Amino acid sequence: MSDGPESAVTARGISMSGPWGPVYGPVDLDIPAGGVTALVCPAGSGRTALLMTLAGRMRPKTGTLSVFGHTRPRRIFDAAALAGIDEIDQVVESVTVRDALTEQLRWDAAWYRLVRRADDAQLRAVCGPVFGDLPLPPLTEFVEELTELDRLLLRIALADTSRPPLLVIGNLDYVTSDRNRELLVERLIDLGRSQTVVTATVNGVAHPAVHQIAVANTSRAELVHGRKGE
Numbered sequence: 384m385s386d387g388p389e390s391a392v393t394a395r396g397i398s399m400s401g402p403w404g405p406v407y408g409p410v411d412l413d414i415p416a417g418g419v420t421a422l423v424c425p426a427g428s429g430r431t432a433l434l435m436t437l438a439g440r441m442r443p444k445t446g447t448l449s450v451f452g453h454t455r456p457r458r459i460f461d462a463a464a465l466a467g468i469d470e471i472d473q474v475v476e477s478v479t480v481r482d483a484l485t486e487q488l489r490w491d492a493a494w495y496r497l498v499r500r501a502d503d504a505q506l507r508a509v510c511g512p513v514f515g516d517l518p519l520p521p522l523t524e525f526v527e528e529l530t531e532l533d534r535l536l537l538r539i540a541l542a543d544t545s546r547p548p549l550l551v552i553g554n555l556d557y558v559t560s561d562r563n564r565e566l567l568v569e570r571l572i573d574l575g576r577s578q579t580v581v582t583a584t585v586n587g588v589a590h591p592a593v594h595q596i597a598v599a600n601t602s603r604a605e606l607v608h609g610r611k612g613e
Contacts, residue, residue, distance in 0.1 A: 467553030
């Protein structure tokens, strides 16, 4: 028996293909439980599909995937939150923070419950754990007026209301400011104290607390080259 850290995600030979050919894979992964792991690979549809697979939103065509011991996509779905994927959780920029928060609270509530418009207490309850010591966005502010950092933190907060064991965040490179990226990484490290956080980036993360894994076979160029070499 291994004395290493508990594994949150174990993938062996997972791949995805679509109408126009391969999307990603084969990919092998061993992601430890807890903390933050950054998958270092090119941006694009392959990386997005891989992250969605890890969060149980897509089923791999080949290979095996285990997330905290769950192998069925529905069980993986329930064990994971997914944020920062435009196809899944993009917040309409013409709405206010209050509107976005109220919609999420109503989505989370039982069908028979009347959920009124979000107030400051609910803003603190939902966004406080994600924003930490950073200022919370005003309820009356339009999402399009938020900084890149605040928009992404808001999306994470709305996706993570149930606090499942796995939190998958689509794109660390969404935040272009070096200082804001540092703040984002610090916030993810804090979330990683109670969840396993998985994100992705092109250039890696210069922080000793972030575990990094270089992932091949996620870009079109790699996949085409691999097929020629078969």
